[in-house]
Amino acid sequence: MSFWFSLREGIKGLGRAKLASLITISSTSFALFLVGLFINFSVNVNYLIDDFRSRIELEIFLEADIQNQAGIEISKRIAALESVGEVTFISKEEAAKRFEEEFGRSVYDVLDTNPLPSSVIVKMKTGFQTLEHITGLANKIYLIDGVSDIVYQRNFILLITRYINIVYLIGISSGVLLIFIAVVLLYNTIRLTILARSDIIEIMKLVGATKSFVRRPFLIEGFIQGASGAVISGLMLYGLMLLIRKFFYAGLIDSLEIYGSLLLLGTVIGVISSKLSISRYLQEI
Known part of the structure; x- marks a missing residue:
C-alpha cells in the first residue's frame, strides 16, 4: 500500500514543482547527451583501432x-x-x-x-x-x-601501441568526469525541488512518517526524471548521429546498446542523486 502511495506522490510531485522538474530533466538530458557523445566516440575509436590492427x-x-x-x-x-x-x-x-x-x-x-x-x-x-x-x-x-x-609496418604498429593507452586513459577520465557532472547537476536541481517542498516534508515528519517513507516518493521522482532525461538525450544523440552520417561520415557506428546504456545510466543517476539529496536534507532537519 505504501509503495502505491509513494508512486502517486512521486508522480504528483513532478506536477507540483513543474519548473524544478523541468530544470532537472533538462539538466539530466544535457549531461546524459554529453555522456552519450563520449560513449559513441569511444565505440567508434575502438572500432577504428580494431580496424587498424586488422590491417597489420x-x-x-x-x-x-x-x-x-x-x-x-x-x-x-x-x-x-x-x-x-x-x-x-x-x-x-x-x-x-x-x-x-x-x-x-x-x-x-x-x-x-x-x-x-x-x-x-x-x-x-x-x-x-x-x-x-x-x-x-x-x-x-x-x-x-x-x-x-x-x-x-613497424612504425605504424609503434604509433598505434604508443597512443592507444593514451586514448583509453583520456576516454575513461572523460567518462568519469561527465558522469560526475551529471550527478552534481541532478543533485543540486533535485535539492532545489526538495527545498521548495520542505513544508510537505515537515508535515509528514510531524505526523510520524519514517525517513524511508519520506524518502521514497523523491526516489521515484528521481527515477522518472532520470529516465525522462535519458530518453530526451537519446533522441538528441540519435538526431545528431543521423546528421553526421548524412553530411560528414557515413561509416559512423551507432547501436541500440548505447541508448540502452543511457537509459540505465539516467535512471541510476536519478535515483542516486535523489537519495543523496533527500538523505542530506533529512539529516539537517
Missing part, C-alpha cells in the same frame, strides 16, 4: 630458388604458429600479376626472367597485434629454412 600484415619473402610446393609447406609451418591468424601464399607468378596490376606493365617488359620472389602474407590473431608479439613472431619465422626477409 607481415610479408615474408622466400629465397629465390624456393618452388611453389616448398613455399606452400613453409606457409603451413607459419600458419601453425600460435599468434598467426591468416596466411596467404603468393607464388612468383602471382607476384608478377600483382606487379602488372599495380604498375601497369609486366616485369617481362623489363627483364627476361621474373625476379620477384614467392612470399607469404601473414595476419595476426586478435589480441596478438602488438609490436611485442609481432617482433616475437618475426624472430620465429626467421628460423624457418627458406625464409629470406620479413617486412612489416
